[in-house]
Amino acid sequence: xxxxxxxxxxxxxxxxxxxxxxxxxxxxxxxxxxxxxxxxxxxxxxxxxxxxxxxxxxxxxxxxxxxxxxxxxxxxxxxxxxxxxxxxxxxxxxxxxxxxxxxxxxxxxxxxxxxxxxxxxxxxxxxxxxxxxxxxxxxxxxxxxxxxxxxxxxxxxxxxxxxx
Amino acid sequence: xxxxxxxxxxxxxxxxxxxxxxxxxxxxxxxxxxxxxxxxxxxxxxxxxxxxxxxxxxxxxxxxxxxxxxxxxxxxxxxxxxxxxxxxxxxxxxxxxxxxxxxxxxxxxxxxxxxxxxxxxxxxxxxxxxxxxxxxxxxxxxxxxxxxxxxxxxxxxxxxxxxxxxxxxxxxxxxxxxxxxxxxxxxxxxxxxxxxxxxxxxxxxxxxxxxxxxxxxxxxxxxxxxxxxxxxxxxxxxxxxxxxxxxxxxxxxxxxxxxxxxxxxxxxxxxxxxxxxxxxxxxxxxxxxxxxxxxxxxxxxxxxxxxxxxxxxxxxxxxxxxxxxxxxxxxxxxxxxxxxxxxxxxxxxxxxxxxxxxxxxxxxxxxxxxxxxxxxxxxxxxxxxxxxxxxxxxxxxxxxxxxxxxxxxxxxxxxxxxxxxxxxxxxxxxxxxxxxxxxxxxxxxxxxxxxxxxxxxx
Numbered sequence: 001x002x003x004x005x006x007x008x009x010x011x012x013x014x015x016x017x018x019x020x021x022x023x024x025x026x027x028x029x030x031x032x033x034x035x036x037x038x039x040x041x042x043x044x045x046x047x048x049x050x051x052x053x054x055x056x057x058x059x060x061x062x063x064x065x066x067x068x069x070x071x072x073x074x075x076x077x078x079x080x081x082x083x084x085x086x087x088x089x090x091x092x093x094x095x096x097x098x099x100x101x102x103x104x105x106x107x108x109x110x111x112x113x114x115x116x117x118x119x120x121x122x123x124x125x126x127x128x129x130x131x132x133x134x135x136x137x138x139x140x141x142x143x144x145x146x147x148x149x150x151x152x153x154x155x156x157x158x159x160x161x162x163x164x
Numbered sequence: 165x166x167x168x169x170x171x172x173x174x175x176x177x178x179x180x181x182x183x184x185x186x187x188x189x190x191x192x193x194x195x196x197x198x199x200x201x202x203x204x205x206x207x208x209x210x211x212x213x214x215x216x217x218x219x220x221x222x223x224x225x226x227x228x229x230x231x232x233x234x235x236x237x238x239x240x241x242x243x244x245x246x247x248x249x250x251x252x253x254x255x256x257x258x259x260x261x262x263x264x265x266x267x268x269x270x271x272x273x274x275x276x277x278x279x280x281x282x283x284x285x286x287x288x289x290x291x292x293x294x295x296x297x298x299x300x301x302x303x304x305x306x307x308x309x310x311x312x313x314x315x316x317x318x319x320x321x322x323x324x325x326x327x328x329x330x331x332x333x334x335x336x337x338x339x340x341x342x343x344x345x346x347x348x349x350x351x352x353x354x355x356x357x358x359x360x361x362x363x364x365x366x367x368x369x370x371x372x373x374x375x376x377x378x379x380x381x382x383x384x385x386x387x388x389x390x391x392x393x394x395x396x397x398x399x400x401x402x403x404x405x406x407x408x409x410x411x412x413x414x415x416x417x418x419x420x421x422x423x424x425x426x427x428x429x430x431x432x433x434x435x436x437x438x439x440x441x442x443x444x445x446x447x448x449x450x451x452x453x454x455x456x457x458x459x460x461x462x463x464x465x466x467x468x469x470x471x472x473x474x475x476x477x478x479x480x481x482x483x484x485x486x487x488x489x490x491x492x493x494x495x496x497x498x499x500x501x502x503x504x505x506x507x508x509x510x511x512x513x514x515x516x517x518x519x520x521x522x523x524x525x526x527x528x529x530x531x532x533x534x535x536x537x538x539x540x541x542x543x544x545x546x547x548x549x550x551x552x553x554x555x556x557x558x559x560x561x562x563x564x565x566x567x568x569x570x571x572x573x574x575x576x577x578x579x580x581x582x583x584x585x586x587x588x589x590x591x592x593x594x595x596x597x598x599x600x601x602x603x604x605x606x607x608x609x610x611x612x613x614x615x616x617x618x619x620x621x622x
Contacts, residue, residue: 033381035391042386062524065387080524081387084548086366087359088526102363102530103544104608117544141386 042142077125077139078111084118092164110155121147219486235484248498249313255502256306263299273397278353279520297510310341321575328567330418340408347400358521359530367552529607529619537601
């Protein structure tokens with residue numbers, strides 16, 4: 001193998017140096033932009049006493065940006081965020097369904113997709129527990145399960161009346 | 165001292181007389197003396213002589229005028245030639261920079277104070293609301309004008325060789341303009357901005373594989389909040405302006421180097437540097453054939469100034485005029501007209517400020533900004549991956565690659581029927597989708613014609 005010339009070494013050096021510089025810049029950019037591990041809004045949220053969640057009526061919890069739903073079988077903590085494009089879904093008393101004001105996606109009270117452009121049901125916070133007083137419900141909003149796919153029919157509740 | 169002045173006067177007189185035959189006297193007025201001073205001449209090196217050579221020197225020695233060629237094809241002077249859209253976009257960008265700096269003095273990118281700053285602009289800062297209105301209208305118009313510029317350039321065939329890469333830079337500039345408008349949209353921190361940006365950033369989630377990560381990088385947390393506001397602000401006032409100034413400089417420089425006008429197919433077409441990449445002209449091609457070792461490949465001869473081969477002698481009439489003053493005067497008029505338009509719009513229509521952003525309440529009718537309304541309309545019909553990612557990304561990639569796909573060198577419409585028909589169809593679809601999204605959609609994206617109830621927000 002020939003001895004590399006000084007020019008070859010410098011050329012290769014420039015390439016390696018340049019690649020390292022770009023790599024460092026990209027990584028630093030990622031570190032600066034990724035969500036901070038401290039101070040994030042997700043975490044345990046006290047949502048109220050367990051007795052306050054009546055069957056069939058969702059309770060909105062502004063602090064957690066979620067709905068608490070007592071289906072009769074299970075206490076669900078559903079994200080307010082429409083999985084389509086992130087708008088907050090409202091609960092319609094007359095139909096008994098959630099509906100999104102942005103593009104009209106509809107979900108039953110268990111968060112299952114009924115109609116509209118959303119790709120799945122409402123996301124759920126699975127970590128629902130009782131505080132030490134055995135009364136207050138706590139939801140950990142740092143852990144999210146994606147909502148059930150179309151046609152899952154786990155908690156399906158038919159429409160009660162006209163849409164809002 | 166008096167001797168010095170006289171020497172300078174004599175020098176200047178000699179220069180002026182040499183440049184302008186027939187001139188014999190020197191003006192002794194105050195302004196003329198200032199212009200003859202060493203200090204003045206250190207800044208402006210050539211006197212403003214109204215002679216051909218004087219105009220040329222003026223262009224060469226002035227930084228701003230040097231953005232233009234000394235001479236331009238006469239047809240460039242006609243308004244309908246380019247509609248001045250690129251220039252108007254640059255003027256709007258200038259207005260946005262100036263008004264943006266004013267706004268930066270008042271605004272703090274914090275969820276606690278941003279909305280209050282907006283109110284303060286209205287009530288506590290002289291001309292504050294007007295500055296904001298002009299900023300907003302200029303932003304809307306810039307998106308529109310840059311898009312129209314792209315459409316005009318397409319129909320003129322001005323993206324063809326040797327301008328392929330400049331077309332690609334132009335597409336990047338359009339994307340940067342949209343990025344500017346979108347990042348700026350969030351800053352007032354009202355309900356309109358908060359939910360429009362929530363909808364807009366949620367689209368990123370549908371990018372295959374990295375969607376979730378990208379969305380988090382963009383908004384900096386589980387939902388739009390303080391981190392989003394800060395990074396949108398940093399993008400809006402630092403990253404995007406720097407990128408746009410850089411790309412715009414290259415864009416304008418290339419326009420100038422490529423002759424400032426679309427090449428015409430007939431002989432006599434004007435081009436400054438296009439010869440280097442142009443196909444060999446008949447005479448040159450003959451030489452290349454006769455002596456390939458000498459002239460093979462790229463051929464450049466004295467007198468071969470265009471792909472269609474033309475020598476100074478062949479050019480029937482000199483079809484160029486001096487940029488200064490012919491084009492400059494027109495540009496000044498267009499710039500003043502543009503400024504007057506945004507000022508009038510700013511006086512007539514205020515930038516909206518809804519209630520303060522509330523993450524717990526989506527407004528009844530939430531729409532993306534008008535330039536994304538077509539996309540939102542598409543999203544209501546198709547899967548988000550298709551409508552939100554694949555279609556827009558495909559459109560951008562196709563636009564960038566257009567000059568490399570469309571290899572037909574002809575710029576005349578009658579020889580580009582397929583390209584023009586395809587482009588026109590796609591353009592019509594975009595316009596129709598946007599008009600439906602802006603004027604015919606209401607709560608839950610239901611069909612509500614604007615004459616029944618207007619949900620138009622700008």
